[in-house]
Amino acid sequence: MYQIYNMGTKESIINIADDLIRGQGFNAFSFKDISNTIGIKTASIHYHFPTKSDLGVAILKKHIEQFEALKLSVASKSPMVKLERFLSIYSKMKSEGKICLIGSLISDLNTIDENIKTELGVLTKKLLAWITEILEEGKRKAIFHFKVAPRAKALMILTNIVAIVQLSRLTNDDDFTIVKNTIIKELKP
Amino acid sequence: MYQIYNMGTKESIINIADDLIRGQGFNAFSFKDISNTIGIKTASIHYHFPTKSDLGVAILKKHIEQFEALKLSVASKSPMVKLERFLSIYSKMKSEGKICLIGSLISDLNTIDENIKTELGVLTKKLLAWITEILEEGKRKAIFHFKVAPRAKALMILTNIVAIVQLSRLTNDDDFTIVKNTIIKELKP
DNA sequence: GTCTATATATAGATAGAC
DNA sequence: GTCTATCTATATATAGAC
Numbered sequence: 001m002y003q004i005y006n007m008g009t010k011e012s013i014i015n016i017a018d019d020l021i022r023g024q025g026f027n028a029f030s031f032k033d034i035s036n037t038i039g040i041k042t043a044s045i046h047y048h049f050p051t052k053s054d055l056g057v058a059i060l061k062k063h064i065e066q067f068e069a070l071k072l073s074v075a076s077k078s079p080m081v082k083l084e085r086f087l088s089i090y091s092k093m094k095s096e097g098k099i100c101l102i103g104s105l106i107s108d109l110n111t112i113d114e115n116i117k118t119e120l121g122v123l124t125k126k127l128l129a130w131i132t133e134i135l136e137e138g139k140r141k142a143i144f145h146f147k148v149a150p151r152a153k154a155l156m157i158l159t160n161i162v163a164i165v166q167l168s169r170l171t172n173d174d175d176f177t178i179v180k181n182t183i184i185k186e187l188k189p
Numbered sequence: 190m191y192q193i194y195n196m197g198t199k200e201s202i203i204n205i206a207d208d209l210i211r212g213q214g215f216n217a218f219s220f221k222d223i224s225n226t227i228g229i230k231t232a233s234i235h236y237h238f239p240t241k242s243d244l245g246v247a248i249l250k251k252h253i254e255q256f257e258a259l260k261l262s263v264a265s266k267s268p269m270v271k272l273e274r275f276l277s278i279y280s281k282m283k284s285e286g287k288i289c290l291i292g293s294l295i296s297d298l299n300t301i302d303e304n305i306k307t308e309l310g311v312l313t314k315k316l317l318a319w320i321t322e323i324l325e326e327g328k329r330k331a332i333f334h335f336k337v338a339p340r341a342k343a344l345m346i347l348t349n350i351v352a353i354v355q356l357s358r359l360t361n362d363d364d365f366t367i368v369k370n371t372i373i374k375e376l377k378p
Numbered sequence: 379g380t381c382t383a384t385a386t387a388t389a390g391a392t393a394g395a396c
Numbered sequence: 397g398t399c400t401a402t403c404t405a406t407a408t409a410t411a412g413a414c
Contacts (some may be wrong), residue, residue: 027216028300044380106355107296111217163348166295170310233398
């Protein structure tokens with residue numbers, strides 16, 4: 001309830017750091033990078049986030065909130081629409097030359113603070129559970145067809161999209177679209 | 190042909206740095222980490238590898254050589270054996286708590302030296318081409334069954350395994366086995 | 379809330395002795 | 397080939413003025 005006004009700087013820091021993590025990685029970005037972009041001294045960033053880990057946790061909490069909002073916004077839609085909405089987030093990401101937060105932080109898992117790790121676990125499990133739900137609903141309604149357990153299929157799809165948004169930068173940008181389309185195609189009879 | 194003897198230190202540096210990259214990430218590991226493990230001063234490491242990037246390139250060339258050797262060693266085997274041999278590398282990796290070199294470096298793509306990037310591209314494309322060949326051969330011999338193009342299917346499998354060896358550290362270690370088994374299962378009729 | 383100034387640590391890298 | 401010593405740069409973080 002407090003701090004309703006003047007939230008601009010704090011949010012700006014979160015958004016810029018988010019972009020930096022998903023563009024350079026957590027260990028490669030620095031407070032100076034934020035400083036250069038936003039026009040604020042590094043010491044001032046520490047006023048909003050005492051440590052780099054605190055900033056990391058804040059970014060994850062933002063993503064968790066955004067995920068919950070997305071989930072809610074398509075709750076009444078068909079499983080196919082839900083799945084396509086999920087995949088479209090990665091299409092946007094790809095077009096912006098970024099990778100996803102989970103994919104960026106997971107490779108640094110052994111070097112990040114325990115608090116970041118915890119929130120990353122929360123986000124990843126929520127996302128996986130949601131994809132599992134979408135697949136279950138789609139199977140029940142005979143929209144999706146697959147042989148394995150819904151959670152196993154959700155793991156397949158999540159790993160496909162998290163990795164291809166990164167790998168396609170090296171193999172071929174079109175590979176992103178190929179994988180995205182194949183995910184959909186393999187769910188059809 | 191030169192330097193056949195006394196290669197111990199240089200190879201040790203490569204092997205330890207390899208482990209460090211696949212455990213902590215390229216930007217998180219330092220020459221001091223190697224120094225602590227191998228018992229050699231950081232300045233001495235620079236004698237063998239002038240820059241950190243030179244070391245990175247050497248590690249990638251080692252992986253490319255090892256890949257070529259693996260490919261050759263199973264050339265006469267059935268497609269299923271080849272695929273299982275490929276997947277078993279990731280099983281070993283998983284049991285050692287490591288991730289793969291491609292998966293580790295790809296998330297740092299925007300921060301690594303151009304020379305490393307080039308070699309990473311070589312390794313990734315070679316691996317992808319090999320998986321594609323295996324799938325083509327398997328399809329021709331009616332051992333594997335899949336609807337999409339072999340290269341598209343290879344992208345699906347590669348992204349599955351590269352990402353699950355990382356993600357399963359957060360979701361559930363058993364998820365690695367689930368994905369590995371699902372890859373095989375989905376290739377059967 | 380942002381600044382200047384500074385503390386402290388660590389990074390990659392080089393020079394030159396042995 | 398490895399060492400000591402050092403350079404330069406940059407990192408996260410803190411103290412205290414404004």
